[in-house]
Amino acid sequence: MVLAERTVLQATEPRGLTALAGDQLLDVLRGPKTSRHPIDTGLAGGLRAWLNDACFEARGDQVGTLVVTKKMLTGGTHVRDSRLTYEFVRGAIVATLFRLFITSGPSENPYADACEVLFTEPQHHATAAFIAALNERDRRGLEREVRLHARNLERRWPTLSPTWMPRTAVSMATTLDGGQVHLRGMADLVIGVSRRDLPSICLVSIRSTPLHHAHRDELRFLGLIETLRSGVPPFRLATYSTLTGEVLAEAVTEDLLKNTVAVTISAIRAQGAPQ
């Protein structure tokens, strides 16, 4: 199998970000306590009304369900391109590895363990087929890369207290326009106990590549879904690169959510006919 769009593993200039580990990383995930403010109880409703109006304008009397995912925000109209890439497959393996790592710590055989789990997940049948079709050289290359990510996690990722209720692979969705438009996504890690009166959860997204701004935008989309589904925004969003150790973290503000609504509306308008 010829591998297209393959990222060569090398040290990457972090563009102002630095690799973080242990307590430093934990501090960035938690953010300053002073940044947590009681929620504006009308915010989620206002954002939803804005989105509903935009959906109605953009879709008119079209019927059928439009599913909006994070890739549609950054990938323009290429959402129907479902071809797997090497990066996607590596990302899926690393995300699974991360899940196992958060649950029970480091593994002796990270590649084999992550693949074994991945192969049991119905949504990853195509990924499993992709891996099975790799020639020996590419499979070994992939395994080497995954081992590197595993080592990085082991060296850098802090221990999370169980009392922070860490949970992995959390699916999120919300509906708009009377159920005609679905916003969907999945957080690799959610930390914190949801509260009705105070933003109290942190959403974490894992990347197996160096970080770029599209990653931040994609996680903001998840932050918007969380706000709409629970009525309470997360207090923090963090995208973590298992390759470089960089983390892009930010507090969730009203302006951030409003900007994300605008980006989401653009994506809905760009989709044209429903799927």
Add this chain to the structure above:
Amino acid sequence: MTSPLRRIEASALTKELLAPATNVATFTRDELRHLESRLGTSSTEGEGLLRVDSWTLRSGLGVPESPFAWTPHFAKRSLGLAALRLVVFGVAATPQEAVAREVDRLVRLGVDQPPRSSSLAAYLASCSPALRTAAIAHGVTYATELFCAIDWKSFTRHPLIGSPDATAVLRSQGISLRGRAELICDIDDASGAQLTESRLVVMHGVIEDDTTLLLGSAALAATLASSDRTAPARMVAFFPTSGQAAVLDITENILTRTALGIAKRVENYRTSAAESLAA
């Protein structure tokens, strides 16, 4: 016809679960037989019972071609609910600790079971450490989502968490009707004279057109399987993925409509299956 399903904020889940019942549907034996008859009749004697539950209703009632096999994903509900019991009843401090405890217990149980057993315990005892860890991860996410959604301090009576499915075997109809409930809460009726129950059903995804039928079928199964011929007063659906929640107050009329709805789906399925066979 307006939908009897009431959408509520997820923050009101506990309040809805514990609110006194406004209506308690009780049946005589004859009335119950009449209700059963609304589910139709089967002309397929000698065939196995058709399993009717929320899963098969959503997937068109077709029986899966491959036999059931445990995966970490399938284990999440059993592990999550067992863990939730441990946390709610103060045996474990967190869902993570509780799921790990439950898995340890099942593994100890499973090692003594025959290798071909289809139990979760046997699966967890024989699967690789990676799959076991994945099962724990699934269970933790499930338990945490549910734990955070309910205000457990509001309960004055212990709820039943993850009790077995209510099952009504209806031979005349050729179906086995099953009703799932993640939480069963004892509640009083409005006068305080009668004890009844509300049931929480955890559902996947978002509220859809068939949510009323699915909740109704779980209530119908509970009614037909109940020893005192009483329906649950209220079914509450919770969708962790979307944070949506909805309530279906159970009346005689709702149960009748549900029975007719199921009968129609079963008939359509059987007709279509017979046509495929003939072709």
